[in-house]
Amino acid sequence: MKTTLLLALALMAQQASAFCGFYIAKADATLFNDRSEIILVRDGQRTILTMSNDFKGDVKDFALIVPVPTVLQRDDIKVVERRVFDALDAYSSPRLVEYYDENPCQRWLYAEAAEMDMSAAPRTTSAMRREEKAAKDKGVTIEARYTVGEYDILILSAKESTGLKDWLIENGYRIPQTAHEVLDPYIKSNLKFFVVKVNLQQLSASGYNTLRPIQIRFESHKFMLPIRLGMANSNGSQDMIVHAFTRTGRVECVNYRTVKVPTDRNIPLFVKQRFGPFYKDLFARAHRREGRNTVFLEYAWNVTPSFNGMKCDPCVGPPPMPMEFEQAGADWSQQGAPTFYTRLHVRYARDQFPQDLVFQVTPNTEHFQARYVLTHPAKGELTCSEGQDYLEQLYYRRHRELEELNALTGWNVEKHRDYANEVKGRMSPGQLRKMEAPLGFPLKRPGGPSAPLMIAIVAGIALALLMIRDRSQLGAA
Amino acid sequence: MRSIITFLRRDARHFQIFFLAGFLAYGIAVLQWDAEWQRYLILFGTCLAVQTLFIRWKKLPWHSIKSAMVTGLGMSLLLKAGAPWVLALGAAVAITSKFLFRIDGKHVFNPGNLGIAAAILLTGQAWVSPGQWGSGATLVFLVGAAGCMVVLRVGRIDTSLAFLGAFAALDFARQVIYLGWEPEVWLHRMTNGALLLFTFFMITDPMTTPKAQGARIGWSIAIAVLAFLLGWKYWVNATPIWALLIVSAITPMLDRIWKGEAFRWLKSSDQAHLSVKSSPQVPSPLR
Secondary structure, eight states, X not given: OHHHHHHHHHHHHHHOOOSSSOBOOSSOOOOOOOEEEEEEXXXXXXXXXXXXXXXXXXXXXXXXXXXXXXOOOGGGEEEOOTHHHHHHHXXXXXXXXXXXXXXXXXXXXXXXXXXXXXXXOOOOHHHHHHHHHHHHHTTEEEEEEEEEXXXXXXEEEESOHHHHHHHHHHTTOOOOTTHHXXXXXXXXXXXXXXXXXXXXXXXXXXXXXXXXXXXXEEEOSOOEEOOTGGGTTXXXXXXXXXXXEESSSOEEEXXXXXXXXXXXXXXXXXXXXXXXXXXXXXXXXXXXXXTTOEEEEEEEEEOOTTOOSOSOSSOSSOOOOHHHHHHHTOGGGGGTOOOEEEEEEEEEOTTTOOSOEEEEEOOOOOOEEOEXXXXXXXXXXXXXXXXXXXXXXXXXXXXXXXHHHHHHHOOOOGGGHHHHHHHHTTXXXXXXXXXXXXXXXXXXXXXXXXXXXXXXXXHHHHHHHHHHHHHHHHHHO | OHHHHHHHHHOHHHHHHHHHHHHHHHHXXXXXXXXXXXXXXXXXXXXXXXXXXXXXXXXXXXXXXXXXXXXXXXXHHHEEESSHHHHHHHHHHHHHHHHHSEETTEESSOHHHHHHHHIIIIISOEEEOGGGGTTOHHHHHHHHHHHHHHHHHHTOHHHHHHHHHHHHHHHHIIIIIISOOOHHHHHHHHTOHHHHHIIIIITTOTTTSOSSHHHHHXXXXXXXXXXXXXXXXXXXXXXXXXXXXXHHTTHHHHHHHSOOOOOXXXXXXXXXXXXXXXXXXXXXXXX
16 A cells, blocks of 8 residues: 555656646556646736647546636637647747858858757536535535536636645545645635546547647736646756737746846857757756746747738748737737737746746837857858958857857867867968967957946946045035 | 945945946846846936936035936836837936925935836836846845945935835735745745845935834835735735835825924035035044
C-alpha cells in the first residue's frame, strides 16, 4: 500500500505541470507538458482566454482545472482549432535574418532571407443527481455542466478547499496533496472552477486525434493568469507563451518585471543550422541573468489589418488573417479596429513566482521583435586594397560574433576560432603584416558609450553644477 | 569627498536628487530598462523650464529649481508615454500646479503625482509600469536605506511609516489571514520597488503633507486604506498614486483644523546662513 502511494506521488509530480491549472490524471499515465500556450485577449473588462497544451498521454486521462471569476455560460465556452496557435507562433517567433556583404571590389548584391525554427461515457441522469448530492454534502456546487466539442465541462463553486479536494478525489481526479493550499485562496476570492475532462464519445465522433484548444470568455476587473495552481506540487520550471491582443498597445506584467529578450545581435553563420538550440540556450541564460523571476517580451507589433506600416521585419510567417483574429477572440479586428499583438514568454517555478501573474494593458505601441542577424561575407575576388581592408574588418567582426554567441548562450566558442581565422587565409601577406598579429581582439560592441557610463557622466556633471550653484549662492547672498 | 557630504547634507533635496538619479541609473544598468534619454530629457527639461518661468515671474529664490529637479527625476522614474508632447504636458502640469493650486500659501497636490495623473487621464497615452522594479532584495535595501536618509532629513519619516505600516497590515490581513496565501505572497507584494519608491520619495514631500504630525499620520493611513481598497475592489494598478491624488485634496482642510509649522526646505539656520555673506568654506551649521 505504501509503495503504491509513493509511486502515485512520484507520478503526480510529473503530471503537475500545466499553465493555469494542473493536469490531473485518472490513471497512471505518463504526461509531458513543459510548454503551454495561451491566447489572452483583453478588451475593456472582457477577457478571452484560449488554452492550448501539448498533452501527450492517453486522452482519457486528460483533465484540467482553471479558476475563473464568473460562472461561465454555454456560449462563453468554445473549442478552437489548434492552427490558430500555429499561425500566431509562426508569425511572432524569434527570427533569424541573413544579410550579404557587398564585394567592395564589385557591385554589391543584397538579399535577405529569413528562417524560422521555433517549433517549436454517457452519464445517466440518476448518476448526475448522485454526483450533485455528493457534491453538495462537501460544500461543492455544480454551477453548470456542458459538453463542448470533445470536452465535458463542469463549473464548480466551493465553500472550502478540503471539500473541493475530496470531491475531486472521489470523482476520480487525482490532485496534488498540497493543492488545497492554493485552492483555498481562490475559493475565498470568490473564484469558480472550470473543470474539464475529455468526452471520449464526442472525441471519436469528431474525428480529431488531438485535443483542441479551449476558449473561455468572461467579464471581470481581474486581468490575470492563475499560474499558482499549476505549480501546486511541482518544483521544476514550466514555460508559457502568451499571445496577447488588445485594442491599444502592449500588455505588460504588473507584479513581475517585463524584460525584452536580447535582440538585434550579430551571430556567426554556423548558428543557422542550430537556431532552435541557440534560442533555447539564449532564453535560459537570459532567464538566469534576470533572476529567474521576469516575464520576457518576444514580440510586440501593431497587427491591425488595415495598418499600412511594415508588418514584420523580416516576416517569419504570414501575418495573421482576420479570420484568425476572430478565432483568437480579438473579434473587433475584423472591422478594421486597431489591434496590437504582444508575445510574452515566461518560465516560472514555485520559488520565484509566489504570486499569480497580473497584467495591464498599456498604450505602448512600440514595436519589438527578437531578431538575430547572420551576415554572409562578400563573394568573389577581394584582392583590391579595399577588399583586403574588408577582410581585415571581417576578421574582427567574426571574432565579435563569436564573443556575442558566447555571451548570449554560454556556448564554448574556442572550437570555432577557425571561423574567424579562415578569413586570414584570404588576406595577402602584406595585409597580414599590416594587422601585425593583434594581441587581443576588440571585444567591445560597436556603438555609443555604454548606458552606465553615460549615467555616471550625466550624474557627475549634475552634481558638480549643483555644488557650484550652491556655493555661488552662498557667496552671493 | 567631505565637501560632497557637506553639500548633500545642506539641503534634503540634494539627497533626493542624488538618490533618484541613482535609481534611474540602477534601472538602466541593472534592470535592463531601455535608456530613453529623450524621455528623461523632456521630463527633466520641461520641469526646469516651467520652474524657471515661475521663478522669474514670481521673483522666487533660485534654490527652488532643485524642487523641479526632484519632480523631473521622480517623473522620469514613473511616467511613460507614447508621444513626447504627453510627457511635456505631464511635466508642465506638475510644476504649474505648484503655483496655481495654492491654499494658505501651500500647494495642494504633490507635483509629480498630479503630473502623472494628468498625463494618464487627459491623454490616455501615458502609463506607469509598477512591475518595472521587480522585487529584488538589493533594490529593497537600496530604496529603504536611501529613503530613510531622505525622510529623516526632511522629518517626514512618520508619513512613510504610517503609510507603509497601514498598507502592509491591511494587505497582510487580506492576503495571508483571510485568503490564506503563504506570507511570501504578501512579502512579494510589499517588496515591490514601485511601492517603496512611492513610500519614501513621493508621499513624503514635505510641501504637500499636512503640517501637524497627528494629521499627517491620519492622512497617510487614509492613503493606505484607499490604495488598498482600490486594489482589492477595483483591481486598479499603481493604486498609491491614485490614492495620494484623491487624499491630497483634503490636505488644506486638515491644515486648517490642525495647525502646524510650515515646512521650509532650508532650515532657518540655513536661511540665515544664506542671508549673511559668508564664505563657502564655512562648514554647514547642520553638522
